[in-house]
Amino acid sequence: xxxxxxxxxxxxxxxxxxxxxxxxxxxxxxxxxxxxxxxxxxxxxxxxxxxxxxxxxxxxxxxxxxxxxxxxxxxxxxxxxxxxxxxxxxxxxxxxxxxxxxxxxxxxxxxxx
Amino acid sequence: xxxxxxxxxxxxxxxxxxxxxxxxxxxxxxxxxxxxxxxxxxxxxxxxxxxxxxxxxxxxxxxxxxxxxxxxxxxxxxxxxxxxxxxxxxxxxxxxxxxxxxxxxxxxxxxxxxxxxxxxxxxxxxxxxxxxxxxxxxxxxxxxxxxxxxxxxxxxxxxxxxxxxxxxxxxxxxxxxxxxxxxxxxxxxxxxxxxxxxxxxxxxxxxxxxxxxxxxxxxxxxxxxxxxxxxxxxxxxxxxxxxxxxxxxxxxxxxxxxxxxxxxxxxxxxxxxxxxxxxxxxxxxxxxxxxxxxxxxxxxxxxxxxxxxxxxxxxxxxxxxxxxxxxxxxxxxxxxxxxxxxxxxxxxxxxxxxxxxxxxxxxxxxxxxxxxxxxxxxxxxxxxxxxxxxxxxxxxxxxxxxxxxxxxxxxxxxxxxxxxxxxxxxxxxxxxxxxxxxxxxxxxxxxxxxxxxxxxxxxxxxxxxxxxxxxxxxxxxxxxxxxxxxxxxxxxxxxxxxx
Amino acid sequence: xxxxxxxxxxxxxxxxxxxxxxxxxxxxxxxxxxxxxxxxxxxxxxxxxxxxxxxxxxxxxxxxxxxxxxxxxxxxxxxxxxxxxxxxxxxxxxxxxxxxxxxxxxxxxxxxxxxxxxxxxxxxxxxxxxxxxxxxxxxxxxxxxxx
Numbered sequence: 001x002x003x004x005x006x007x008x009x010x011x012x013x014x015x016x017x018x019x020x021x022x023x024x025x026x027x028x029x030x031x032x033x034x035x036x037x038x039x040x041x042x043x044x045x046x047x048x049x050x051x052x053x054x055x056x057x058x059x060x061x062x063x064x065x066x067x068x069x070x071x072x073x074x075x076x077x078x079x080x081x082x083x084x085x086x087x088x089x090x091x092x093x094x095x096x097x098x099x100x101x102x103x104x105x106x107x108x109x110x111x112x113x
Numbered sequence: 114x115x116x117x118x119x120x121x122x123x124x125x126x127x128x129x130x131x132x133x134x135x136x137x138x139x140x141x142x143x144x145x146x147x148x149x150x151x152x153x154x155x156x157x158x159x160x161x162x163x164x165x166x167x168x169x170x171x172x173x174x175x176x177x178x179x180x181x182x183x184x185x186x187x188x189x190x191x192x193x194x195x196x197x198x199x200x201x202x203x204x205x206x207x208x209x210x211x212x213x214x215x216x217x218x219x220x221x222x223x224x225x226x227x228x229x230x231x232x233x234x235x236x237x238x239x240x241x242x243x244x245x246x247x248x249x250x251x252x253x254x255x256x257x258x259x260x261x262x263x264x265x266x267x268x269x270x271x272x273x274x275x276x277x278x279x280x281x282x283x284x285x286x287x288x289x290x291x292x293x294x295x296x297x298x299x300x301x302x303x304x305x306x307x308x309x310x311x312x313x314x315x316x317x318x319x320x321x322x323x324x325x326x327x328x329x330x331x332x333x334x335x336x337x338x339x340x341x342x343x344x345x346x347x348x349x350x351x352x353x354x355x356x357x358x359x360x361x362x363x364x365x366x367x368x369x370x371x372x373x374x375x376x377x378x379x380x381x382x383x384x385x386x387x388x389x390x391x392x393x394x395x396x397x398x399x400x401x402x403x404x405x406x407x408x409x410x411x412x413x414x415x416x417x418x419x420x421x422x423x424x425x426x427x428x429x430x431x432x433x434x435x436x437x438x439x440x441x442x443x444x445x446x447x448x449x450x451x452x453x454x455x456x457x458x459x460x461x462x463x464x465x466x467x468x469x470x471x472x473x474x475x476x477x478x479x480x481x482x483x484x485x486x487x488x489x490x491x492x493x494x495x496x497x498x499x500x501x502x503x504x505x506x507x508x509x510x511x512x513x514x515x516x517x518x519x520x521x522x523x524x525x526x527x528x529x530x531x532x533x534x535x536x537x538x539x540x541x542x543x544x545x546x547x548x549x550x551x552x553x554x555x556x557x558x559x560x561x562x563x564x565x566x567x568x569x570x571x572x573x574x575x576x577x578x579x580x581x582x583x584x585x586x587x588x589x590x591x592x593x594x595x596x597x598x599x600x601x602x603x604x605x606x607x608x609x610x611x612x
Numbered sequence: 613x614x615x616x617x618x619x620x621x622x623x624x625x626x627x628x629x630x631x632x633x634x635x636x637x638x639x640x641x642x643x644x645x646x647x648x649x650x651x652x653x654x655x656x657x658x659x660x661x662x663x664x665x666x667x668x669x670x671x672x673x674x675x676x677x678x679x680x681x682x683x684x685x686x687x688x689x690x691x692x693x694x695x696x697x698x699x700x701x702x703x704x705x706x707x708x709x710x711x712x713x714x715x716x717x718x719x720x721x722x723x724x725x726x727x728x729x730x731x732x733x734x735x736x737x738x739x740x741x742x743x744x745x746x747x748x749x750x751x752x753x754x755x756x757x758x759x
Contacts, residue, residue, distance in 0.1 A: 011290065018283060027279055034286045042293045055646065058720055071296065074245055078289060080650060081252045085282055087746050088259060092275050094750065099268040108272050111346045118706040126693050132686040136679070174705040185707075 003044055010037035024093045024103045028086065035082040039075045046071035117170040117187050119156060120197070120236040121250075124149055128229035135222035142222035143212055146229055150201070150208040153232065157194075157201035164191050165594040167608045169242065180610060182303045186242035188609055191594030195444060196239045196370050199451045202575075203362050204232050206568045210459055211354040213562045214466060218265050218352065227264075231257040231358070235366050242609065243303040244292055244375075251288070251334075251367055255281050258363060262351040273346035280343045284333035291326035294319065305609035308379045312603050316384055324385045327375055335368020337429060338399040341422050348421070349414035349471070353462020356414060360421045361455035365447055369428055373443075378598070378605040382435055392433025397524060399426030404534045408541075413461050413473050416542055417454065423535065424450045424497065427528065431512045434519045440599045441592060442512035449496065449504045449579050456493040456572040460486050463561035463569070464546065473542060478551030482558050485566045487547040489573040494539035496576040499532045504579030511583075613751065615668030624666040631659045639736035643725040649732040653739025660744045669752045678753075681745045688738030695730055 014037060017030020046068035054069040056062060093103070100108050127149040135142045167190040171177070175184030189197075208228065215221050230253060237250030259281065263274035296302055298319045299310045311320070333340035344364075348356050376388055400423050407419035424446070431443035463486045464479065465471060480487035496503040499510075509532060516525035560566065582592060598605070615621065638645075639652030664672060672678065699708030712726025722729075 011286075014286075015283070018279060024275070031279065031282050031286070034283070038286055038289045038293065041290065042296075045293050045297045070302075071293070074292075074296075076650065077245075077249060081249070081285075084256055085252075085278070085285075088256060089275070089278055089282070091746075091750060092263065092271060092278065095266065096268075096271050096275060099271060108275075110269050111273060111350075115703075115705075116700075118700065122693075122697055122700065122706065126690075126697070129686055129690040129693060133683070133690060136683060170705075172705060173699075173707045173709065 004041070007037050007041040007044060010040065013037075022105050024096065024105060024108075027105070028089050028093060031089070032082070032086055035078070035085075039078055039082075042071045042075050042078065115170075117168065117189060117240065118172065120153065120240055121233050123152060123156075124229040124233035124236070128226045128233065131222055131229065132226050139222065142225045146225040147208055147212070149229060150205045150232070153201045153236070154205040157197045160189065160194055160197060161591070163189065164194055164591060166190075169609055177610065181301070182243075182306060182610065185246055186303055186305075186609075187240045187246075188242035188304070189240055190598050190605075190608065191591075192370075192374075192444070192598045193239055195448065195591065195595050196366060197236065199448065200232070200235045200239060200362055200366060203358065203451055203455050204235075206455065206572060207354040207358050207459070210357075210462070210565050210568045211352075213564050214354055214462055215352065217466070224261070224264060227257045227261050228355075228358075231261065231363075235362060238366055239370065242305070244295065244307075245302050247371065248285075248288060248292060251371075252285060254363065254367060255285065255334075258355075258359060261355045262347050262359075264352055264355065270350040273343075273350040277343045277347040280333060280340075284330045284340075287326050288330035291323050291330060294323050294326070298323065304374070304379050305606040308381070308603050308606040311380060311384065312606075316386065320380065320385060324376070324380060324388060328372070328388075328391065331368055331372045331375070332395065333368075334364065335372065335425060335429075336364050336399075336422050337368075337395045338402060338422070338426070339395075341399070341403070344422060345415055345418045348418040348458075349412060353414075353458055353465060356417075357455040357458035357462070360418065360458055361451045364421065364425060365428075365451065369425065369432075369447065372429075373432055373599065377432075377602055381603045389433050389435050392429050393521070393524070396426045396428070396430030396433055397527060399423060400430065400531050401426075401527065404531045404538075407538050408534065410538075411473050412471050413464070413476075413542060413546060414458070414471055416473075416538060417457050417461065420497065420535065420538070421450075421454055423531065424454070427509070427512060430524070430528070431515060434515050434521070436515055436519055437596055437600050438511060438515040438518060440596045442508060442515050444595050445511060445579075445582070445592060446505075446508040448582070449508045449576070452572055452575040452579060453493045453496045453505060456489060456569060456576060457497075459565070459569055459572070460490040460493065463565055466561060466565070467558040468555055473545040476546045476552065476555075477549045478547070479555065479558075480547040481551055482555065483547075483560050485560060485569065487543075489569045490547065491543060492573045492576055494543055496579075498536035498539050500536070502577075502580060504576050507580040507583050613665075613669050616666050620666050624662060628659055628663060631655060631662070635659060635736075635740075639732050640722070640729060642732035643728045644720065644722075649735025650739055652732070653736040654743060656736060656740035657743035657747070660740070661747050664747070664752075672748065672752065678748060681741050681748060685738055685741035685745060688734055688736075688741060692731060692734035692738065695727055695734060698727075 011034055014030045014034030017033060018027050021027055021030065048065060048067055051065045051067035054066040096108065097103060127145055131142045131145050134145065167188065170187040171182065172185040172187065215224055234250045234254030234257060238247055238254065241247045241250060259274055259278045262277060263270045299307050301307055301310065329340065336344040348360050351359060376382065382389060403419045403422040407416050407423065410416040410419065428443045428446050431439045431446060463483065467483060470476065492503065496505040499506045513525045513528055516528060581587060635652050635655030638647035638655060639649060642648030696707045699710055700706050702710060704710065709726035718724060
């Protein structure tokens with residue numbers, strides 16, 4: 001039970017990073033921490049008490065208690081999606097620094113109203 | 114039907130093929146991409162004959178075991194057919210438009226690759242039958258649109274796209290958290306299976322928490338009012354065909370369609386007690402505040418972006434009423450808004466192509482030099498504002514009658530008032546852009562090229578004729594089956610799994 | 613960027629074959645052990661990145677080499693698309709495992725599980741080339757250059 005609460009606390013640390021921090025790179029790091037926390041939460045959801053890793057090898061019979069493998073497949077896909085998002089964000093941050101010469105979000109404000 | 118995955122397979126394969134072949138021959142990207150979108154539009158029109166039935170397709174041939182589906186499921190029912198028509202017809206129009214328009218930008222083959230990836234993602238969201246497949250295709254669409262918004266790499270486009278990405282990434286993270294808790298609560302991710310399970314579980318605090326997460330996540334993709342702040346920056350900065358696609362299709366498919374499918378078909382509209390009230394509240398808030406914000410805009414595309422938020426507010430208000438007439442009004446207004454708003458954004462693209470300027474105070478008298486653009490723009494504006502006999506009038510009439518029948522008298526009065534405000538700012542923009550005397554620097558501009566004008570005329574004809582869909586014979590063909598899908602609510606599960 | 617000192621170059625010479633071999637092993641045995649296409653692809657991309665970091669970026673200055681990374685990625689993902697569509701062309705389902713239905717191997721051997729090893733190879737090529745192109749774009753390309 002307490003591991004779920006810790007995963008939610010990690011998620012809210014990431015959310016704090018996006019909401020409060022002024023540097024573009026720190027906002028990206030906040031988003032990455034949020035994605036980590038959600039992947040952790042997904043992997044924890046599949047836990048069964050006394051289960052082992054869901055891989056069939058010649059020594060393990062097919063009726064042993066396995067941990068749920070579906071959330072692990074979801075986490076694999078979510079990690080790849082997070083990688084794509086992060087790569088795009090970082091390249092945008094590099095380009096914005098070339099155009100505006102700063103990483104401060106308070107100065108990147110050409111569009112208003 | 115065995116060929117359902119072609120909606121996703123064809124644009125995906127053509128996108129990768131375009132990347133490879135365009136390194137040898139640069140103009141091949143035009144041909145390949147347009148052949149793909151023509152095929153998609155023909156395929157979507159072919160699926161019209163299945164209105165009223167439910168077709169399922171299990172990828173890899175993994176049939177359900179003892180009634181429990183455990184593979185990737187693709188489902189087409191009548192609501193899906195309407196969304197497929199919107200996505201593929203507008204996509205076809207935008208793709209032909211962008212043959213001429215994108216010659217002003219560099220690196221056209223990469224544009225076609227990203228655009229076809231976005232089409233594959235949109236089709237995938239609409240036909241997916243379980244929650245995780247929907248999430249994956251939603252991310253594909255979102256990442257393709259982040260890159261497309263910043264396509265002309267100026268400083269404003271980069272800033273708008275960065276803001277869009279951070280907010281969109283947060284929304285996707287919230288949706289994934291909701292998905293994790295959803296799996297924890299029900300043990301399955303398939304829509305049909307979950308709807309039957311939730312019907313037995315009933316209301317509990319976990320369901321309320323998950324609905325709030327989904328509401329914020331998908332509501333941000335739909336640009337409902339407290340979560341709308343990315344839209345007035347992202348939609349004007351994108352190139353005009355992408356603005357038309359974003360405003361006319363993406364916020365409907367990623368936001369409104371997923372909200373409606375999850376909250377009406379999977380959770381059940383009465384199982385979570387406050388959802389209809391929140392739909393109505395957020396709808397009214399979007400409608401009112403963004404209409405007043407649109408009155409003060411000088412930038413033509415920014416005004417159209419705020420108008421999009423307002424019309425999506427109408428649609429959410431209609432869905433929140435919960436009556437079959439409300440569902441009819443919501444779906445019909447989606448169709449009308451897709452046709453008219455895409456037309457208006459494509460017209461603004463024609464103006465930018467000719468004059469290189471988006472500020473309305475510097476335009477003037479363009480109707481002498483660009484007659485097709487100005488007349489189709491007039492048709493589009495009047496259709497959204499709700500002037501009879503154009504299409505938008507009928508859908509707004511249905512929404513207001515549904516509101517009066519549900520005894521929300523004050524709110525229907527507000528809807529009529531906002532309709533008048535919409536008419537005011539559209540007439541103002543028509544007058545500033547097309548009426549008046551011709552500005553001297555624009556003496557030598559010409560009308561938009563033939564392909565662009567042809568698509569604008571086609572969309573204008575669709576806007577005019579959309580009202581005919583309310584005739585009883587045509588209504589039972591297309592709109593009534595879709596309303597039935599929503600009216601049945603939780604029975605969706607029985608329809609899909611062959612009950 | 614400049615290369616590194618002689619010690620780093622010698623150790624890279626020793627390590628790169630092992631890392632590449634480990635990456636290919638993880639990709640090929642994706643249906644028997646944890647790993648598969650994505651994890652193996654990351655290892656392969658790391659191997660190329662290590663070479664660039666140790667030897668400097670003059671070795672990749674020419675246009676042809678930069679385009680090859682992007683072209684390899686496109687070919688990899690096109691191959692994956694083609695494998696998934698073979699079932700649809702044959703009249704059965706999308707993503708159908710035809711090799712496993714017609715020619716199944718024995719369990720726990722390398723040649724079993726149908727199209728899964730082929731998909732893993734395609735994804736390994738694609739992810740390796742994609743991550744390497746990301747590295748080139750962020751670290752080596754100058755302003756205004758294209759891949």
